[in-house]
Amino acid sequence: MTVGKRLKEERKRLRLTQQEMADACGISKWAQLYFEKDQNMPGGAYLLAAHARGVDIVYVLLEHRMELDPSEAALVAAFRAAPQEMRAAMLDNLGLARNVSERAAPVVTFNDNSRVGHMVTTTAAINQSNMQINMGGRKKKKS
Template identity: 40%
Template sequence: MFIGGDYARKFGLVQGLSLKNCASDSGNEGSVGDRIREERVRLNLSQEDLAQAGGVNRNTQGTYERGGRNPDTSYLEGVAALGVDTVYVLSGQRLLSTGLSDLEAKLVEQFRSIPDDDQRTIVRILRAMVDDAARHQK
């Protein structure tokens, strides 16, 4: 779950990367800017939405998307809270691409895009369903 600005640290997603300008264009799917734009469109967000979440102005957001500058860690932590796959932005590789079906990946993506309270509700519902299924299998 996205709790505060600690997404990357909690999940160890940016270990080994420098704290400033940690993005690189070494990924497989275009530039960092292209991937930021792709994530913004995927999440149906405006440039202003990402700029505010990342603590920058809209002009800086546009500069990121055009590839004129790479974002720093504080920006990435802020936009991660909106559901941006920051590992994908940095590396060009989706975290969910290994071990999950397309349906599972879509469910995780949708789960990550909803508020924390709703995430907790879904976890409680799933836990109850799993417990119920386990009781019926005995």
């Protein structure tokens, strides 16, 4: 679907005539017609005015709705209102990690309580020919 067709769809969703939409956006009816027929592309000022009138400009330009449909909104609201145990069960049913910490990178703690926060694990061969480990400079001798 083209930008013009989506623009026309949004205008009809808002129950506006071409003249009403043109007036709301500060253009002529003919300019509105040309936008809807894909003979001209709407500019920034037009899109801002259309957005103020209720047009979903992200949908018009990218064919992706900004707003959630009612069932998605209900799901998000229920998830936010649910206790932590229920949230974990919902995520588990969707095949997602039970909590964010399960997806976080592992942290390794050494004997001296120093910690390494970023660690890469793999079973593949790693080329370490250009790897350097800098452990600090030489200590000066006391005189």
